[in-house]
Structure formats: C-alpha cells, structure tokens
Amino acid sequence: MFIDAHPYPYALLKRPPALVIIDMQRDFVEPGGFGDALGNDVGRLQACVPVIARLLAVARRLGLPVIHTREAHRPDLSDCPPAKRQRGNCRLKIGDAGPMGRLLVDGEPGNAIIDALKPLPGEVEIVKPGKGAFYSTQLQQILPGLGVTHLLFTGVTTEVCVQTTMREANDRGYQCLLVEDGTESYFPEFKRATLDMITAQSGIVGWVASSEAVISALERTYG
Numbered sequence: 001m002f003i004d005a006h007p008y009p010y011a012l013l014k015r016p017p018a019l020v021i022i023d024m025q026r027d028f029v030e031p032g033g034f035g036d037a038l039g040n041d042v043g044r045l046q047a048c049v050p051v052i053a054r055l056l057a058v059a060r061r062l063g064l065p066v067i068h069t070r071e072a073h074r075p076d077l078s079d080c081p082p083a084k085r086q087r088g089n090c091r092l093k094i095g096d097a098g099p100m101g102r103l104l105v106d107g108e109p110g111n112a113i114i115d116a117l118k119p120l121p122g123e124v125e126i127v128k129p130g131k132g133a134f135y136s137t138q139l140q141q142i143l144p145g146l147g148v149t150h151l152l153f154t155g156v157t158t159e160v161c162v163q164t165t166m167r168e169a170n171d172r173g174y175q176c177l178l179v180e181d182g183t184e185s186y187f188p189e190f191k192r193a194t195l196d197m198i199t200a201q202s203g204i205v206g207w208v209a210s211s212e213a214v215i216s217a218l219e220r221t222y223g
C-alpha cells in the first residue's frame with residue numbers, strides 16, 4: 001500500500017509508521033507564550049490543530065505509535081545555551097515569567113501540550129532542549145524499541161523544529177513524510193519553501209502528502 005505523496009508514492013510496510021507531533025505546546029500556539037514574545041502572530045498556527053487532532057484520533061484507533069515532543073528547558077536553565085537565551089532583542093527571554101509562567105521551561109503551564117492534542121498514557125513524550133528532537137534526548141534509543149522505520153511528521157513550526165527533526169531522522173535512516181496541512185509556520189512563505197526543500201531532488205529529505213491522503217492510506221492498510 002502507498003500514500004499518494006510528492007514527489008512519488010510513499011510505501012507503507014506491514015508495521016505501521018509512527019505519528020510524530022512536534023511542539024504543539026502553548027508556548028508556540030497561544031498568546032502570551034515564547035512564540036508571541038518573539039513577535040510572531042501565533043494565530044497563524046491554529047489551522048493545523050484540527051488536522052493533527054484528526055490524524056491523532058486515526059493513529060490511536062489503528063494502533064500507530066505516537067510520539068509527542070515539547071521544547072523545554074530545565075528550571076535552572078542548565079540545558080539552555082547562553083547563546084540561545086541571549087539571542088533576540090525581546091522584552092521576555094527563555095526562563096522569564098510571562099502570563100503562562102516561565103517561557104519554555106518544563107512544568108510551566110505554558111509549556112504544556114495544548115488540550116486538543118494531549119498525550120495519552122503510554123504515548124512517548126520527548127522533552128527536548130533543542131530544535132531537533134534527537135539532540136540531547138532518548139529518541140534514537142526509543143524508536144527501535146517501537147519497531148518503527150517510517151515517521152509521519154506534523155506540528156510546529158515547519159521550518160524550525162519540524163524540519164530540523166525531519167532532517168535528523170532522515171540522516172538516521174528513517175523514511176520521513178511531512179503532512180502538508182498538519183504543519184504550520186508563522187511565515188507561510190517559509191512553510192512553502194520547506195515543503196519544496198524536502199521534496200526537491202527526488203525527495204532529498206522525504207515526502208509530503210495531505211492529511212486526507214495519509215488518513216485514507218492508513219485506513220486501507222491498517223484498518
């Protein structure tokens with residue numbers, strides 16, 4: 001079975017792919033968080049929420065492994081490089097108190113994954129200090145245990161944490177597909193460019209497909 005994807009069909013195996021949901025946390029998606037503090041229009045990210053919720057419901061029903069990630073630093077910021085904290089000319093920086101608690105700090109209300117996509121017990125939740133989900137986490141050790149070789153990517157933001165993680169996974173031998181309407185950026189032109197970069201050169205990083213194509217192939221293959 002195949003997902004109707006770009007630049008060519010994405011083959012599904014007997015073992016289902018994992019659904020990877022990158023950083024759908026209040027910090028990036030809601031007013032008053034880190035994304036907002038950086039001057040972004042966070043409303044732009046809302047469009048992918050119902051799409052990811054639909055994919056998540058299908059993944060859970062069909063028994064796909066689900067991996068959630070969250071960009072977060074320890075409360076003492078010992079895992080936040082000074083260069084990352086200092087960068088930008090903003091009023092609030094990582095670790096400063098905002099309306100949803102300390103920005104990008106593990107355990108703060110603003111660091112939680114949004115209610116619509118809350119992880120269930122048993123689903124993997126990777127807390128990552130970097131943009132890529134393999135850097136300084138256990139993800140590389142966890143994936144073989146799940147028997148996963150194929151990864152379906154969703155989340156925010158397309159050109160930052162999603163693309164970084166997809167490239168890290170590609171270098172580690174995973175077959176990666178990005179769900180086009182299941183990801184958003186504060187900059188629509190960066191999202192478009194990322195989709196093009198991933199699929200150029202016959203899929204140099206992987207594939208892109210619509211959620212409709214992904215869901216219909218998953219239902220046909222594993223339903």
Ligand code: C5J
Pocket residue numbers: 022023028071131156157158160161162
């Ligand atoms: C950013 C992310 N944009 N999740 N993080 O800093 O893409």
